Amino acid sequence: MFDIRKDFNCCKTVSCKNFGVENSEDYVYQSKRLGYLSIECKACGSNPPWINNQLIENILKEKLDFHFARKITHCRHCYSHFFFNEKNRSQLHGFTVAGTQRLKCKNCQHVYSETKHKNVEAITQVLQTIIDKLDINSAIRKTGLSARLYYFYLEKLSLLLTNFSRLKEQEEINRDSLSLQTEGKVVHLNHKRGFYTLLTAEADSGYILLQTTNLTKVELLEQDIYNSTENTVIKDAFANNIESEIKNHYQQTLHRKHFEKLLIGELKAINHCNLIYPNKLVYVHFSLLRGFIKKAQHYSHYIELESSIRAAALMSAHPEIKAGKADIFYYLPFLNNQEIIKNRKVGWWSDRWHSFDKGAYSLLTDNKQNQYPFKMTDTEQLNRYYDYLDTHLNKSLNSFNTITNLSEIHRVLFNFCYAQDDKSTAMQFGVANHIYDEMSLLSEAMTYKEYTGE
Template sequence: MPSSKLKTAKAVQDSAALHFRLHYNCCKNCRCQNFGLVESADYLAESFQLGYPALHCKACGSYPPLVDSESVNRIIDERAKQYLSKAPCGCGNCEPGFFLGPSVGVKRYGKTGANSQRYQCRQCESVFTQVSIKGEEQLATLFNSLSLGHSPQKIMQQLSIAPKIYYQLLQRLFHCLRFYTRQQEQKSLNGSFIAIHTESQIHAFSEQKKIWTLCSTEVNSGYVLLHSHNQTQLELNDNAYYQQKASTLLPSLTESPIVEALKRRYQLTLNRYHFEDLHYGPTVNLRGTKLLQPSVCAYAHFQLLSGFTQHSENFHHYIEHESSIRGAALMCCVDEIKQQRAEIFYLYRHPRTQSDMGTTGNKVGWWNDRWFPADFGAFCGITSVQQVPAPISLPQPEACQNYFTHLQENMSKQLKSASSVDALFEINRALFNYVIPDQQGVSPAMRLGASQKLMTGSELVNAAVAAVNQDHVLKFNT
């Protein structure tokens, strides 16, 4: 194909909107002819052969648990607005989020009685006014206080503001930082290959409130791309909600030899109702929220991650050894797996010794998964077609855990509402990526190429506010 046509094809690809998967009940055995197919003559649509509702694929004999696709799709829509929205810029109805598609555009539409510029969406023709963000110093003071883990009450006293103003400022800071960081990521994630590392953790608040979270980092930099949780304000089908049963979390078992630890983890997974039936014990909901089954949260999380990988020729997902997220990871890249453009690997971080695992791999578990040694512990190819896959490069193996530790040590436990949690998680994601250096004095954003230097809190906030205001100028003067 001539170079001009290649460029045109690439431009079309880059401008195409991202479409999430809609149906998740299918065979999830990537070596089966029915892998990822929603309809097949080999399927028994609802089987209770193993004691739980499942789809039965007669071609390979697997029994993937049934997934509430409707609830997953609604959570995807909710999370796309929370994590990838371009607010406060553009039309709130039509503007796709970062990584989700091209801008729909706006045009000038007169002025308000107060002489503020109005705009009209080119797609839905709704009219709106966008106010420029002001008060950078106050927002910077808020950010710096939050970075020190100060409680809301202490920050209100420092700023001499009422609770209503505090929460308004919190949301404003949240939107500015999200806009700026996503803008920088979109500029930086343009290589032909990307690898993403994902781990889960329980985040605890005061008064016995606990939520299950997923963190995904870019492998080479340790930059946190997406951090999501299992609380929602949506009304969903009852089977999508967390049941608060006794914990079935897998222990780390790092004190045991690695092969023995892996065998024990597989056995504990078999003790679950089914592989995706993860529980972390009783908890108390935050005000105005309900908790999702971790697997429902995981399906939405990995669908959003497909926005970060969609323009890479090849990509890898490295996921912790936890079967409740395995199906979600597979479903975010079915076509790419079939085209051998994407691979998924289990990782198990463990302080292994040189002699406790053979270099040719050890078969472990009910499917005889073959695990191979690595500097960080071990890995297992879920989708790899190679008998002995190439060694995995994981320059920042502790990145997810470092972020979880940062949240537990620096984020106030005195939280009561879901909107505050969403804002503070995103604010801390920006803090972790752009302001906090590693032992070499480098931030994850610098390693990713999203920042040229280690930023102070005030510099980050000023850059975020400027990005939002500058986007108004660039968008509306064209």
């Protein structure tokens, strides 16, 4: 398994000698000096909020298995997760009595069979109900399937599209340089239900690589279950200039109980699962992103102006930041910006901000020989996907499995089937050479395989 950070209780100040260092003699563990549980770094005076590492590990296992382990190709014995394990090689090894191709793994010598998809018609019918935006009860009636079978084939559809997507991404992701863009969004459903989701796209194309929600089936302690009507999500302000907008964001952060305590308004829980606080989910999401960046010689990450996202981004990228291989930027969109800001200190942490035509940015890392300046030209890419998700995801959903499967299906459909300037994000990312319609995408996903032999 590719290495993922286990301990997030350390100094998160990039300029401090203890940045990312575990078990420093300068630390005061579980300090309450500022009125909340934190780890105090005496070297720089910072007090980042205390993180329950075991909770993060438990949630991470759940999300890792859903997003990267649902494989229908390759040997599952020694290649259990996309991106996080090295690909195995196989050789043809005869056929089963039913005529299915068998393969033999060259790494562990395990013999396995290619997957055959049964009842293609049912999977196709389920996809059509998604295209038609039917609610679940109407969808079940239209297909003629029982509720149990409808959900069964919905999961099969999600598995097929995810597997196809990950195979394509794995072929393309090995780049010398990589740029990512991450934001958090709240998806509202009927009857005040909903969830918080973190979205990450490849920044140059807008291709959605990963979305993780704060829905979980992991057993939580009462203090970890999101249950709040207070709203400290950064509100859409109408500041008359970009500097005022930046200051508004910092000021709202400072009004929280502690600066990472992001609250997202009143959200009622989904059946048979819990909502975890967003400031805990961020560590899971950025840990998963390591699968995409691990082979890049350098990567840039553009994140929204949010303290909890900043902390998680810095912790995930710590090895690359220390090696001068990663740059993390705050960015703040501001349409039709006419103001010029250059190296302006703003906020409690004295971040240095610069303006550009679509807003402003601040370099959070300390790479003094930076050869990769801020160059994000489209700040609306994640908003386009969020608008798509808001339009296409059924608002009557009230089930963990259905929401997670449908969210992943829509991620793939958006990437491969919807165009911006006559190109899909999959085309712009390099994993497709044409715009798919939904049925042709399913057809190719059912037959696509990556032979790994010589």
